[in-house]
Amino acid sequence: MLSSILMLIILSLFLATGAWLIFLWAVRKGEFDDPEAPKYRMLDDDEALPANLEDRHDPPA
Amino acid sequence: MTSATIQCAHCGQNILPAERISESFADRQVDFCCQGCRGAFRIIHGAGLGRFYRERQWPEAGLPTGAYRLGIDAAALAGQVRSVPGGNELNFLVEGIHCATCVWLNEKILSRLPGVLEARLNYASHRARVRFDPGIADPLAIFAAVASLGYLPRLDGSDARQQLRLAERRRLLVRFGTAVFLSLQLMGFSLALYAGYFQGMATDARQLVQWLAGLVATPVVFYAGASFFSGAWRSLRNRAPGMDLLIALGVLAAYGYSLVALIRGGEVYFDTAAMIVTLVLLGRLLENGARHRAAEGIERLLALAPTSACRLEGEEQHSVESSCLRPGDLILVRPGERVPVDATLVDGTSEFDEAVVSGEALPVLRKPGDPIRSGTLNLDAAVTLRATCAAADSFLARMAALVEEAQACKAPVQRLADRIATVFVPLVVLLAAATVFFWLGRGVGGATALLHAVAVLVVACPCALGLATPIAVMVATGAAARRGIFFRGGDVLEQVGRLQLVAFDKTGTLTRGQPAVCAVVPAPGTSAETLLRSAATVESGSAHPLARGILCEAERRGLTVPCGSGARTVPGMGVALEDGAGRVLVGTREFLAANGIPLAAAAAGPALTEVHVSRGAEYLGVIRLDDRLRPETAPALAALLRRGVRLAVLSGDRPRTVERMTAGLGIEERCGGMTPADKAAWIAARQASGLRVMMIGDGLNDAPALAAADVGCALAGGTDIALETSTLVLTRPDLGCLVEALDIGRRALRIIRQNLFWAFVYNLVALSLAAGGRLAPIHAAAAMALSSLCVVGNSLRLARLPRQKGR
Numbered sequence: 079m080l081s082s083i084l085m086l087i088i089l090s091l092f093l094a095t096g097a098w099l100i101f102l103w104a105v106r107k108g109e110f111d112d113p114e115a116p117k118y119r120m121l122d123d124d125e126a127l128p129a130n131l132e133d134r135h136d137p138p139a
Numbered sequence: 140m141t142s143a144t145i146q147c148a149h150c151g152q153n154i155l156p157a158e159r160i161s162e163s164f165a166d167r168q169v170d171f172c173c174q175g176c177r178g179a180f181r182i183i184h185g186a187g188l189g190r191f192y193r194e195r196q197w198p199e200a201g202l203p204t205g206a207y208r209l210g211i212d213a214a215a216l217a218g219q220v221r222s223v224p225g226g227n228e229l230n231f232l233v234e235g236i237h238c239a240t241c242v243w244l245n246e247k248i249l250s251r252l253p254g255v256l257e258a259r260l261n262y263a264s265h266r267a268r269v270r271f272d273p274g275i276a277d278p279l280a281i282f283a284a285v286a287s288l289g290y291l292p293r294l295d296g297s298d299a300r301q302q303l304r305l306a307e308r309r310r311l312l313v314r315f316g317t318a319v320f321l322s323l324q325l326m327g328f329s330l331a332l333y334a335g336y337f338q339g340m341a342t343d344a345r346q347l348v349q350w351l352a353g354l355v356a357t358p359v360v361f362y363a364g365a366s367f368f369s370g371a372w373r374s375l376r377n378r379a380p381g382m383d384l385l386i387a388l389g390v391l392a393a394y395g396y397s398l399v400a401l402i403r404g405g406e407v408y409f410d411t412a413a414m415i416v417t418l419v420l421l422g423r424l425l426e427n428g429a430r431h432r433a434a435e436g437i438e439r440l441l442a443l444a445p446t447s448a449c450r451l452e453g454e455e456q457h458s459v460e461s462s463c464l465r466p467g468d469l470i471l472v473r474p475g476e477r478v479p480v481d482a483t484l485v486d487g488t489s490e491f492d493e494a495v496v497s498g499e500a501l502p503v504l505r506k507p508g509d510p511i512r513s514g515t516l517n518l519d520a521a522v523t524l525r526a527t528c529a530a531a532d533s534f535l536a537r538m539a540a541l542v543e544e545a546q547a548c549k550a551p552v553q554r555l556a557d558r559i560a561t562v563f564v565p566l567v568v569l570l571a572a573a574t575v576f577f578w579l580g581r582g583v584g585g586a587t588a589l590l591h592a593v594a595v596l597v598v599a600c601p602c603a604l605g606l607a608t609p610i611a612v613m614v615a616t617g618a619a620a621r622r623g624i625f626f627r628g629g630d631v632l633e634q635v636g637r638l639q640l641v642a643f644d645k646t647g648t649l650t651r652g653q654p655a656v657c658a659v660v661p662a663p664g665t666s667a668e669t670l671l672r673s674a675a676t677v678e679s680g681s682a683h684p685l686a687r688g689i690l691c692e693a694e695r696r697g698l699t700v701p702c703g704s705g706a707r708t709v710p711g712m713g714v715a716l717e718d719g720a721g722r723v724l725v726g727t728r729e730f731l732a733a734n735g736i737p738l739a740a741a742a743a744g745p746a747l748t749e750v751h752v753s754r755g756a757e758y759l760g761v762i763r764l765d766d767r768l769r770p771e772t773a774p775a776l777a778a779l780l781r782r783g784v785r786l787a788v789l790s791g792d793r794p795r796t797v798e799r800m801t802a803g804l805g806i807e808e809r810c811g812g813m814t815p816a817d818k819a820a821w822i823a824a825r826q827a828s829g830l831r832v833m834m835i836g837d838g839l840n841d842a843p844a845l846a847a848a849d850v851g852c853a854l855a856g857g858t859d860i861a862l863e864t865s866t867l868v869l870t871r872p873d874l875g876c877l878v879e880a881l882d883i884g885r886r887a888l889r890i891i892r893q894n895l896f897w898a899f900v901y902n903l904v905a906l907s908l909a910a911g912g913r914l915a916p917i918h919a920a921a922a923m924a925l926s927s928l929c930v931v932g933n934s935l936r937l938a939r940l941p942r943q944k945g946r
Contacts, residue, residue, distance in 0.1 A: 080344055087351060091324065098320045105312050111305055 149176035149183075163707065166488070184474075220278055226256050227273045229281060230302075232266055234291035244288060252276055252284055267292070293447055315424050318363035318417040321355050322410075328352040329410040336406070349407050353397065356409035360394050364416040380564040388564070390415055392596035399590075448479040451523065461530045473521045477514055480526045481533045484509045487522035491515045502683070504712075571595045574910045591912045598905040611894055611934040615887040618938050623870040624880045631866040633891065634849045635884030637831050638784060641877075642822060642844070643806075644836030645790035645797055648854060649772050649874075652837070654685055654748055654764040656692035661760035668698060670760045674752045675700040677716040677725045685750060686714075688764045713750075721755030731758070768800065775874035776804050782881060785830075789818045791840055818844035833867075835877070852877065883937075890937055894930045901926035 104110065145154045148169040160171045164184070171177040221228045233245060242260045245267065249258035254275025260267045269281055285292040328348050335345055367390065370383030390412045397407035450457045451469040461479040464470065469485065472478055478491075490502040493515045502518055505511055511524060513533040530536060571592040578588035612633075616626045626632045643649050661670045675693035678686035679700055693700050706716040712733075713726010724731055728751055731738060736753040752759040776786060787808040790797045794811030801809055810821065818834075822844050825832050834841065834848035842864045845851030851865035854872045869876040 080341075080347065083344065084347065090327070094320050094324055098317065101316045101320070102313060105309055105316065110312055111308070 147172035147176050149180040226270050229269045229278050232293045314363045315420040318359050321359045322413045322417045324355045325413050352409040356413045359413040385564050392593050396593045445479050464526050468526045470524050472517045480513050480530045481528050482524035482526045485523045485525045489519040489522045594909040598909045611891045614934045614937040619883050625868040632887045636888030638833050640785045640830045640832045642787040642834045644841050647837040650766040654688040655767050657765040658763040662758050665759045674725050677714050724753045771875050778878045815840045815843050819847040822847045897929040
């Protein structure tokens, strides 16, 4: 009985560690740097995603 | 190409004499080949992009080679380069980014430079981040590459500070996140232990869970809580016991006690230690956010002054850092640029938008000899200025210093907690010492006496006390935000609840801030409709606030206004339009007089803006415009008076205007002609006499007063600076929200007091039990849970705000 509890606890610790690592990654990525701006971003009319533009503006081969 | 050939001012092609269209623009004559070119020319100048014509070079395509090769200091550039893993990094601002294509172009060109590893340009902030190999590429080449594209790269001094702040915030966030994840685990273990306390638990299972709890709590205490220990050590060295010391004492006592209990057998308190750290870290995180925003306000203020300026040296133009400008330097300010330092106008005439500086909506005409403040926006024409002081002494810098000073003076809520702690900490330590001696005197063993003393330290730690204010604040601010009322931080909510005096700015706060027609006075023989329609036709293409006021009035009266194209604007004077029935002039008294129109001596009200109209040689009459009170001003002020709040108006306007506009509103003190520093001083004087003051304003000139007041309040639509320096923001430009904010603040204050009462009662009961040696861990746990539940439940009542009563 005790060993099953121990296993479950260790499993839960692993799960939590996973969540913690994801959190650390998100902080590094700057996900929490500015909690204010995103809600206004949808109001910005002329924002296009620079990432997509590479395909659109590359001259036709 | 002979000199007699005339070229179109827009497209540069030769004009056939028959097709030539001449127009006078900014005191010179310009010619166009067709109406299309004339339209394009007007649009480009109207958008403040007149420099386009100076910086293009026909017939070669593209930009002139030297246009942006302005002396950028290699040493200053080198100072901005940071070393990062895998190369060096340079951060700078790129001026002239308008669309995503600009971003794409810059990134492409930069990443093709030899030695550049990565180039990223943020579309929103115009901030470029270039990582390069210092051996191959150099920062000057990067700047040159951006400049060769026709964009203006600029160093950004605030960048380093911002990076530093961001790093600090991230560190705090990681600590808090770690504490939360581990505390969640710990919570599970504690639940098992509490259940075991009631139902019984196998000793080996209990020991296992206890060991695990200890394992999980250790990093929370010593990693996440490290800042408390260093703070406690600092406060010990300075002999000034603070909140940090109390927290460190409680956490260490709980942790140490539990460690002993773990080895000797007994109940452990690991969860107490971890929860204290986690909750207090949450408080720190919220406070850090508030400070961050305050700092941003100052930075944005300084950002209004451009960091680089164009200095004239003989015939040459040099781009220099604004901070290098000395009094006496000649600087060129093009349309659409802001003035870098306080200066006097030397050459040229232009209108300046001083809205951010004075809150005045109308552009102001400046002639040679006029003083110009830093931060104002040049609208019409390129002008030459002579600097009158260095950037560090300029209006904006002085303003930023005033704001900073006021913000530093305002005691943050943290200091209040520290003041309480200076009393509470020695008291608790004394109580713990008394407990030891009492139990030693009773003849129990030294170890038992010590354990009782530690229990006192553990329960004294303010867990529910720490929750009492933040949770009420969180619920109340959330409920307020749904109504468009934003409190910046919990202390603001408290202070709003305690307000005794509210000071208003006039323009844009009590009034709409936009001129509206208040009287149409036609000359004899003219109808009011004709007068208004003539004026509206001429003004129909203008975005000038006065023009908008006139057009609004015409629309309100249901007049159909024919669109008058080809109107000619004389800055600061008026507008003229040729149409079928003669020349229509709309403008100041002087404008019409200068054009030989005899003015009927229309009596002028003292504070009104007058617009005179004539057609041909005939004087049509005058339209008077004035700023108006907001419709909700009177009821909102009455509601404030009913709540026992005193009112005042602080305005930079003439005292007589202030008196006239605010008559009959029940305002106690009405002060006019005040400078920004005057306003801040006025508020400081009222605060010194013991009043708690709120300031409401919208302009940059209110910023020091907003920061100095206990609560600074900005209405939506105010300048960014006002929004940043104020601690209360109403997102609807409706003064009725202010009354609601006051009610919410007062209710929240009441709830916070109740919360503190409950938290203290439980703490006191637990303290006395602990000192009496009767504190079983289950009592402590129950007291903690109960007090927290009381506090949370009581706070949730704030979410149900009463429907706007008493409006």
